[in-house]
Amino acid sequence: MALRAAILGHLRVPVEKGRMVVGSGLGLGLGSWIERRRGMSSSHDDHLSKEEVAQRVLSVVKTFPKVDPSRVTPEVHFQKDLGLDSLDNVEIVMALEEEFKLEIPDKEADKIDSCNLAIEYIHNHPMAS
Amino acid sequence: MSVASSAGYLARRAAQKERVRILYRRALKDTLNWAVHRHLFYDDADELRKKFEANKHVEDLDAIDRMIERGEAEHNKWRHPDPYIVPWAPGGSKFTRNPTPPDGVLHSTTVLSPF
Numbered sequence: 001m002a003l004r005a006a007i008l009g010h011l012r013v014p015v016e017k018g019r020m021v022v023g024s025g026l027g028l029g030l031g032s033w034i035e036r037r038r039g040m041s042s043s044h045d046d047h048l049s050k051e052e053v054a055q056r057v058l059s060v061v062k063t064f065p066k067v068d069p070s071r072v073t074p075e076v077h078f079q080k081d082l083g084l085d086s087l088d089n090v091e092i093v094m095a096l097e098e099e100f101k102l103e104i105p106d107k108e109a110d111k112i113d114s115c116n117l118a119i120e121y122i123h124n125h126p127m128a129s
Numbered sequence: 130m131s132v133a134s135s136a137g138y139l140a141r142r143a144a145q146k147e148r149v150r151i152l153y154r155r156a157l158k159d160t161l162n163w164a165v166h167r168h169l170f171y172d173d174a175d176e177l178r179k180k181f182e183a184n185k186h187v188e189d190l191d192a193i194d195r196m197i198e199r200g201e202a203e204h205n206k207w208r209h210p211d212p213y214i215v216p217w218a219p220g221g222s223k224f225t226r227n228p229t230p231p232d233g234v235l236h237s238t239t240v241l242s243p244f
Binding site: 086087089090091093094101102103106107109110127 | 146147149150153154155157158178181214215217218
């Protein structure tokens with residue numbers, strides 16, 4: 001036990017030291033460096049905030065030709081509230097896939113029938129960007 | 130008679146509607162795959178939509194089944210051999226390809242920052 005604690009303590013010290021050296025020596029924190037790397041990478045691991053997802057979903061629905069933009073709210077149901085039919089629904093889901101660079105399996109895409117559900121699904125999707 | 134048969138009718142109808150939706154979705158995606166430019170896709174998509182709308186009011190269940198069969202066969206025949214797949218998805222160009230993390234993330238003591 002004592003040995004383990006000693007090893008752990010020993011291991012922890014250089015890490016702290018190293019970070020301080022990097023941070024102070026170059027005036028550029030490691031954190032911001034990683035952030036910057038992440039921004040440049042194309043791994044799609046961007047973790048969109050729910051507000052951003054909601055705003056982009058709504059703008060996609062609003063620009064759909066058959067939709068009256070003034071009636072679109074986050075709670076709106078595509079077929080019941082907007083007067084669309086099932087094929088329009090398919091088209092909207094495909095537009096959403098393109099907007100967020102997603103590939104949704106057919107059976108799951110078929111279940112998305114309202115703004116709420118679309119926002120929820122896309123927000124929980126790890127690859128949405 | 131009526132409750133059981135109408136329940137069966139509704140179930141069959143719902144299954145048909147789902148098949149049509151999924152067929153339309155796949156056909157629409159394939160239309161985009163075949164289109165060389167985006168502006169060509171819009172016309173093709175309108176045409177596809179018209180094909181579906183033409184049989185919108187068919188009521189006979191067996192006739193609908195036959196039409197769906199025919200539509201699926203036609204779609205199968207014209208499927209794109211090399212469709213667009215989102216890079217991270219199965220079959221995509223980046224599927225299961227994970228870059229090694231940059232050195233600084235794992236060993237902060239040995240990092241030599243390029244900046």
